[in-house]
Amino acid sequence: MESAGDECRTRTARPVSRAAPRARPADIREKSPSDRHWPFLDSTALSGRKRPDTAPPTVKLESADARVSQILPDGRLVRVHTHRITMDADIVRKRFVSWSDGEADREWAGLTALARHVPGLAPAPISKEIEEGAPVVVMSRVPGAPLDTTRLTPAQVHALAAALRRLFSVPVEPEVEERAFGPSVMRSFVREWAAESYDLHECRDPVLVGKALDLTRHWLASDDPTLDRVTDAVLARGDGNVENVMWDGSACRLIDFEEFGTSDIAYELADIVEHASSRLRGFLDVESLLDGMPLDAGQRSRLAAFRRLMAAFWLVMLLPGNGGFGRNPAGSTEDQARHVIALLRR
Numbered sequence: 001m002e003s004a005g006d007e008c009r010t011r012t013a014r015p016v017s018r019a020a021p022r023a024r025p026a027d028i029r030e031k032s033p034s035d036r037h038w039p040f041l042d043s044t045a046l047s048g049r050k051r052p053d054t055a056p057p058t059v060k061l062e063s064a065d066a067r068v069s070q071i072l073p074d075g076r077l078v079r080v081h082t083h084r085i086t087m088d089a090d091i092v093r094k095r096f097v098s099w100s101d102g103e104a105d106r107e108w109a110g111l112t113a114l115a116r117h118v119p120g121l122a123p124a125p126i127s128k129e130i131e132e133g134a135p136v137v138v139m140s141r142v143p144g145a146p147l148d149t150t151r152l153t154p155a156q157v158h159a160l161a162a163a164l165r166r167l168f169s170v171p172v173e174p175e176v177e178e179r180a181f182g183p184s185v186m187r188s189f190v191r192e193w194a195a196e197s198y199d200l201h202e203c204r205d206p207v208l209v210g211k212a213l214d215l216t217r218h219w220l221a222s223d224d225p226t227l228d229r230v231t232d233a234v235l236a237r238g239d240g241n242v243e244n245v246m247w248d249g250s251a252c253r254l255i256d257f258e259e260f261g262t263s264d265i266a267y268e269l270a271d272i273v274e275h276a277s278s279r280l281r282g283f284l285d286v287e288s289l290l291d292g293m294p295l296d297a298g299q300r301s302r303l304a305a306f307r308r309l310m311a312a313f314w315l316v317m318l319l320p321g322n323g324g325f326g327r328n329p330a331g332s333t334e335d336q337a338r339h340v341i342a343l344l345r346r
Contacts, residue, residue: 083258087141092123095136096258101180103258104128104135106238109176110257111139113235117170121163122254142255144248151283156247161292163245163252164269168234172262178230179238179261186267187227187309191220194316202320205334209319212337215344216312227305229264231298236263240271240310242278266299270306276314276324279339280332304346311340 083103086093096104111125123139130136147156178184194217200206237244238259246253269290278284295303317324318333325333 090141091126092139092141093136094139095131095134097134099135104137106180106260107137107257110235110237110260111137113170113173113176114167114254118166120253121166122257142246142253144246144251144253146243147245147247147252148243152242152285154285154288155250156252157285157288158292159247159250159252160242160245161289163254164272164293167237167254168265168268170235172233172235176235177261179236179263180259181238182230182261183227183264183267183306184229186313187220190309190313190316191217194220194312198319198321200320202325203333204331205337209333209337212315212340213319216315216340219308219344220312224305226302227309230262230267231302232265233262234265234268236261236268238263240268240273240275240277242272242275242284264302264306265293266295266302267306269293269295269303270310274307274310274314276317276328276336279314280328280335304343308340308343311336311343315340 083094083096083098086095094107099105108125108128111122114122115124123142126138126140128135128137147160152160181189194213198213200209200213203209237254237257238261239256241256244254244256246255273279273284273286273289290303314324315333315336316322318328318336319325320333
């Protein structure tokens with residue numbers, strides 16, 4: 001949120017709180033369900049999986065650039081690079097091309113916190129360097145391959161829940177800032193984005209999409225301050241894309257911490273289960289994952305509300321004129337519209 005952000009920028013300045021969105025997160029965390037790899041990170045480069053067109057892992061390799069989208073002042077969407085990954089058999093070097101929003105610092109802070117409290121759950125931090133003026137985070141290379149392309153097995157869902165429980169068990173230090181695109185700012189951000197004018201004639205079913213958008217706008221206009229703050233604080237990757245989870249056959253490990261920070265446990269789970277990377281392809285058994293999380297009644301109530309928020313986020317992302325519409329198969333917007341309507345009617 002995707003996600004949801006990296007190097008996009010807002011078109012107009014506004015007062016912000018601790019973790020104001022840097023731009024439309026959806027333009028960063030979108031991926032076509034038919035794609036094999038996310039455009040912003042070739043996570044194969046961080047795994048032990050060898051691609052047919054690469055050299056053996058004992059040879060230093062350089063992956064494709066990790067990329068995100070940027071909204072220009074005239075509204076055009078362009079692709080920009082945020083970092084490059086180089087690796088050998090044991091070491092990964094992540095060199096940031098953009099770092100004005102503290103991406104490298106967040107990555108280092110996340111890896112350091114997990115190495116201290118839950119070693120082995122994420123790459124171990126090795127060093128933080130400057131290379132030709134750019135920050136570089138050097139870390140260990142974790143084993144496994146990304147959770148992607150097919151429906152997760154029960155063992156994988158169980159392992160993902162176990163990894164998330166370990167992550168959420170890490171003590172939250174008071175100096176850790178809220179994650180990028182955190183709960184304190186997301187609802188107002190999506191409300192503003194949804195309020196824009198959209199030409200729905202390009203949709204397969206403009207009536208259905210229009211109905212979902214109207215319901216979304218009405219729901220976003222309601223006053224629910226519990227959605228605008230962190231209630232049950234946990235540490236978070238800030239990334240709902242399960243393709244940035246590595247599976248080695250028995251355990252899951254987490255990568256990509258450039259949006260790391262504090263969050264609400266219900267918000268983080270909503271980000272994962274509503275993320276388009278898995279929901280549009282239907283490869284995550286949501287109920288099984290949530291059954292593996294020890295949530296109380298209040299957390300489950302907020303989870304339901306945050307799921308509506310994240311679903312609304314992805315609906316707007318998939319509207320004509322926004323980044324997800326042209327890059328997903330026809331019918332994806334209608335799929336999301338039906339999903340949003342179902343959530344809002346519960």
